[in-house]
Amino acid sequence: MQKITREVLIAKAEELLSNGTVSKVLGLKKGEFSYDQTPAVFTDIESMKKDFVFDDFSGANFSKYLIKETKKGEGKTLVFLKPCDTYSFNQLLTEHRFDREKVYVVGIACDGMVDIKKIKNAFGDGIVSVDATTDTLKVETLYDGVKEIAKAEVLAERCRNCKSKKHVAYDELIGEDGEVISSNRFDQVDELEKMTADERFAFWQNELSRCIRCNACRDVCPACTCEKCVFDNPNSGVQNKAAANSFEEQMFHIIRAFHVAGRCTDCGECSRVCPQQIPLHLLNRKFIKDINGFYGDYQAGEEVGNRAPLVNYTKEDLEPSEAVNKGDK
């Protein structure tokens, strides 16, 4: 697989900007530290050469930003999408969230992104620089000099359980396309299902009690694109403020997961951004697993126009009582 580098992407952007295919590029801008990257829009190649960054920390899913970006002015936006991002991209198109004509997608192969939290867990604070050009990361720390760690060990959770290397949407590809791969992404859900109700309750209490209701999971989620979220409504009783108690925490996470059920592509952004490291993807994956089990395999975003399972039915669907007892067998 071709390793995608910053230089390759800049060259592609230069080509598309200069021949007028696109008028701007949505990408990441380098920040203070080697792992620190902020989304930005580049309109000229000079600023890209100066600030554009792409490496193993460039995990952000750009599809949601397209809603806002395509509304700004004429001209196409160039965006580089990893395989997992393309599923969100299609899902957004299915829901008519932006104009496809105003986006130029360059699909880029991806062999997994690195999670800085895992590097910090291994080496502590004080990371001066990370060299991620090979499969062994060289991490320079303030206190212990240069340390090495295998990339596989610090892969982001979602990449560890990558579901597909295939791009389901693109205008052009850099390198070759991959395949949908079999993953172990439901293993943790299985484990939880095997626990007793008491154990599960204790597990989720421990996780959800850390929630500070910052709403980052919702705000970053490519499936959460309502103009006005139900949790932004002061009359909902669980509005956009710090949670008052454990009921509100549970309510928020159950309802949020439910609202994206059947539309969640399992991109993993929610878990990536959670400041409290709550494994929110386990809620979404439960719904995905159930949908697959109850109504047949369904992958949100696989094709534009697919009817989501919760806005669909068959006359032979199983009864709710059968659904909750499935785990008992």
Added chain:
Amino acid sequence: MRKISLSNLDKAFALIAENAKLYIPVDGKGGASFKLWQEGVKMSDALNTVRSAKDFFFPQMETLMEFKTEGKNIEIIDNRQEKEDFVVFGVRACDVKSFEILDRVFLSEPVDSYYASRREKGVIVSLACGRPSETCFCKTFGIDAANPAGDITAWKTETDLYLLANTEKGEKLLSAISSITEDCDGKAVEEQKKQISAIMEKLPLSNVTTEKFGAGKTKEYFDSPAWDELSSHCLGCGTCTFVCPTCQCYDIKDFKTNEGVQRFRCWDSCMYSDFTLMAHGNSRASQKERFRQRFMHKLVYYPDNNDGMFSCVGCGRCLTKCPISMNIVKVMKTLGGKEND
């Protein structure tokens, strides 16, 4: 100055816990957090807790009062329980400084009695930062990580913990554990201070300065075109405000219980679309305005009203937690121009 061997630390904790609730930073899923000390609870080595220590004085949610109605009578119930004394151990220099910033808000007239009573009952034992992180920039705000304030200042070496009382409350606490501490000179501490200061100089953000900011700069920055780009990808979540030790905005809401009304306050964030919502909507209609508000407040408005004091302590939490990695350092560098880079 007193010292205690680290192997005896649990004994000291037990002694303190006899008379007060003792909270120490403890490792857990998702990072360190302050937890109630009990036999067997081990102190975390992490540089800082995920949430700041402001929670002790300004909790995420608290009930202010309750109302009960019977016929035409409304009974107002102040259900504050007299809180017992508590000790927070291991607060870093940045968080200690944040209390001073919160004090100016909550303890100026009209005094917030909920906050005040907690401040009165709480004893802060600060801990010097042996291993600051790359995201630390407390020095920018004149905070000395080697010499934190607090009722007691502590320094941890490989073998011992050194303690120095700064206030009466601190003296009292130190005397309570005097049986297992011993007098000592400050040589080891001086050595550590030197080391820490040397590290602080080396930190990547050590050159960030506040020179360009402070009181009276509203006109200079309010209409700056830089805000557009800075805020353009802000998600409008509240992560930065909720992990921030100095953010102090809250909302007061009524909750209708089955038999009355509970009035409570909870943290709120200026980044939210329903912040300070009025009949006509939010007075800051766009995310750009909301974003600008947060940073202008920290760097200009607060200094305007508080003798030039900034309401940021450089703890670096927003640097690590922001989902899009936009933060006050980037704002300062962008607005402050090249000199600040």
Added chain:
Amino acid sequence: MQVNEYKPKIVAFCCNWCSYAGADLAGSNRLAYPAEVKVIRVPCSCRVNPMFILRAFQRGADGVILCGCHPGDCHYTSGNYYTRRRMALLFSMLDYLGIEKERTRVEWVSAAEGAKFAATMNDFVKTVTALGENKRLEDLRCKK
């Protein structure tokens, strides 16, 4: 008889066209069902948002039951088919979070099934009584 016998609070969402009429029929036939059941009439079972169910628990319900027309008989053609999917997923999720699955139920009750309505409610109340108070989805503020 024990004075402090535990009586659960049950919320029953009933669709206007079938189940509510079924409840009516149970009443006019003098078929007894426990007074702990509080019926809330909804236009269709698919009107019930998952939030309604959580909200009922928050406000002190110990069990929530949702009744609608039999699949195929919906007054609006397909409403209850959607209900069936939604509730299958929601209840499975509640179970996943460790909330007792016996506290929630969906039952199809037609306008002619007064006896089924009464029997269903009797059975549901019995099940929830055995479980005791809802502790896992409670809001303590609502308990005072």
